Amino acid sequence: STEEHFELFVRTLQGILFSNGDSWKEMRRFALTTLRDFGMGKRISEGKIIEECNYLTEEFEQHEGKAFNNTRAINYASSNIISSLMFGKRFEYKDPDLQTMVERDHETIHLTGSVSILIYNIFPWLGPCLKNWRYLMKNVEDGIVDAKRIIADLKETLNPETCRCFVDAFLTRKQSLEESGIKDSHYHDDNLIYSVTNLFAAGTDTTGNSLQWCLLFMAKYPHIQDQVQEELSRVVGSRQVRVEDRKNLPYTDAVIHESQRMANIVPMAIPHKTSQDITFQGYFIKEGTTVLPLLTSVLYDESEWESPHTFNPSHFLDGEGNFIRRDAFMPFSAGRRACPGESLARMELFLFFTSLLQHFRFTPPPGVTEDELDLTPVVGFTLTPSPHELCAVSRQ
Ligand code: HEM
Numbered sequence: 001s002t003e004e005h006f007e008l009f010v011r012t013l014q015g016i017l018f019s020n021g022d023s024w025k026e027m028r029r030f031a032l033t034t035l036r037d038f039g040m041g042k043r044i045s046e047g048k049i050i051e052e053c054n055y056l057t058e059e060f061e062q063h064e065g066k067a068f069n070n071t072r073a074i075n076y077a078s079s080n081i082i083s084s085l086m087f088g089k090r091f092e093y094k095d096p097d098l099q100t101m102v103e104r105d106h107e108t109i110h111l112t113g114s115v116s117i118l119i120y121n122i123f124p125w126l127g128p129c130l131k132n133w134r135y136l137m138k139n140v141e142d143g144i145v146d147a148k149r150i151i152a153d154l155k156e157t158l159n160p161e162t163c164r165c166f167v168d169a170f171l172t173r174k175q176s177l178e179e180s181g182i183k184d185s186h187y188h189d190d191n192l193i194y195s196v197t198n199l200f201a202a203g204t205d206t207t208g209n210s211l212q213w214c215l216l217f218m219a220k221y222p223h224i225q226d227q228v229q230e231e232l233s234r235v236v237g238s239r240q241v242r243v244e245d246r247k248n249l250p251y252t253d254a255v256i257h258e259s260q261r262m263a264n265i266v267p268m269a270i271p272h273k274t275s276q277d278i279t280f281q282g283y284f285i286k287e288g289t290t291v292l293p294l295l296t297s298v299l300y301d302e303s304e305w306e307s308p309h310t311f312n313p314s315h316f317l318d319g320e321g322n323f324i325r326r327d328a329f330m331p332f333s334a335g336r337r338a339c340p341g342e343s344l345a346r347m348e349l350f351l352f353f354t355s356l357l358q359h360f361r362f363t364p365p366p367g368v369t370e371d372e373l374d375l376t377p378v379v380g381f382t383l384t385p386s387p388h389e390l391c392a393v394s395r396q
Pocket residue numbers: 016017018028082198199202203204206207210265266269270271293331332333334336337338339340341342344345
C-alpha cells in the first residue's frame with residue numbers, strides 16, 4: 001500500500017547515503033574506521049583484490065578471445081571486494097545470491113535515473129501509479145530481505161573476540177552499548193541494514209562501471225592501450241602488479257585517471273542541502289535549499305583541461321612523462337560528503353585494470369571498427385557504458 005511504501009521510503013533515510021545529521025555523522029565515521037580496520041586501502045585489501053583479479057582473469061579466459069559483454073563478471077568482482085569487508089566472504093560468480101544482489105542494484109541505479117522516477121521526484125503522489133516506481137520499491141524491499149538474511153547468519157556465529165567484518169563490528173558495538181544500558185543509540189537494526197545495503201550498492205556498480213569504461217576506452221584507442229602494455233611489460237614484466245608499482249607506472253596511472261574523468265560516472269554527485277544561507281557566484285541561496293554539485297562542470301571544465309572533450313592521458317602527465325595530480329579531478333566529489341570509498345575504489349581500479357591489461361588485449365568484436373565503438377552512456381543515477389561486447393584476447 002502507499003502507506004507501507006511511504007514508511008519504507010522514510011526508513012531508507014537511515015544508513016549513510018541518504019541520511020543527515022547526527023545519525024549520518026556517526027554511521028559515516030563508523031563505516032570509515034571499521035572499513036579501514038578491515039583493511040580498506042591497506043595491504044590486506046590489496047591481497048583480496050589480487051585474489052579476485054585471478055578469478056576475473058579466469059572468467060575472461062573462458063571466452064577464448066570471442067566477443068562477450070563483461071558487465072556481469074566485472075560487477076561480481078568488485079562486489080566481492082566490498083562483500084569481503086562487509087560480510088567477511090566472497091561469492092562464486094555462479095552463486096545465485098550474488099547474481100541477484102548485483103543485478104538488482106544495477107537495475108535500481110538505472111531506474112533511479114529513468115524519466116518516470118524524475119517525474120515522481122516532482123510529483124511524489126504519482127508514485128504508486130508508476131511502473132518504475134513500483135519496481136524500485138520492490139527492489140528496495142528485496143534488498144532488505146537479502147541483507148537481513150546475511151546479517152542473521154552472521155549474528156548466529158557472532159563472537160565479539162574475533163570480529164570478521166563490518167556487520168560483526170556493528171553488532172558487537174550495538175551489544176556493548178545495550179549492555180551498558182544505552183538503548184537509544186544510532187546503532188540500531190535499520191542503521192545496520194541501510195549502511196550495509198548503501199555500502200554494497202555504492203561500492204559495486206560504481207567501481208565495476210568505471211573499470212568497464214577503462215576497458216572500452218582501451219579497445220577504442222588501441223595506440224593508448226599499446227603504451228599502457230609497453231609500460232607494464234617494461235616496468236613490471238609478467239609478475240603480479242602491486243600497489244607500490246603505481247609510482248613507476250605514470251602513463252598507466254594517467255590513463256586510469258583520464259578514463260574516470262571522461263566517464264564522469266556520477267555526473268551530479270548526490271543532491272546536497274545548504275547548511276546555512278550562502279551567496280555563491282552572486283546568487284543568494286537560502287539555508288536548506290537542495291543543490292546539485294555538478295561534477296560534470298569540473299571534470300569537463302574548459303578553463304581547467306587542455307582538451308576537455310577528448311580522451312587525453314596527457315592531462316595527467318608533465319613534459320617529462322611524470323604523473324601530475326589535477327585539482328579539477330573530482331570524480332569522488334569533495335567536502336564532508338565526498339566518497340568514503342575512494343581509497344578502496346582507486347586500489348581496485350588500479351589492480352584490476354593492470355592485471356587485465358597484462359593478460360589480455362581488448363579489441364572490438366570482429367566486424368566492428370574502433371570508430372564504431374559507442375561511447376554514449378546509458379543514463380541512470382550513474383552513467384554506464386551502453387551494452388556492448390569486447391574481445392579479451394589472451395596475450396600469452
Ligand atoms: C570508482 C568508484 C566510485 C566513484 C566514482 C564514487 C563516487 C562517489 C560520489 C561522486 C559520491 C557522492 C559524493 C557527494 O555527495 O558529494 C559518493 C558517495 C558515496 N560513496 Fe562512492 N564512489 C565510488 C566507489 C565507492 C566505494 C568502493 C564505496 C564503498 C566502500 C563507496 C561508498 C560511498 C558512500 C557510502 C557514499 C555516500 C557518502 C555520504 O553521503 O556521506 N563508493 N561516491
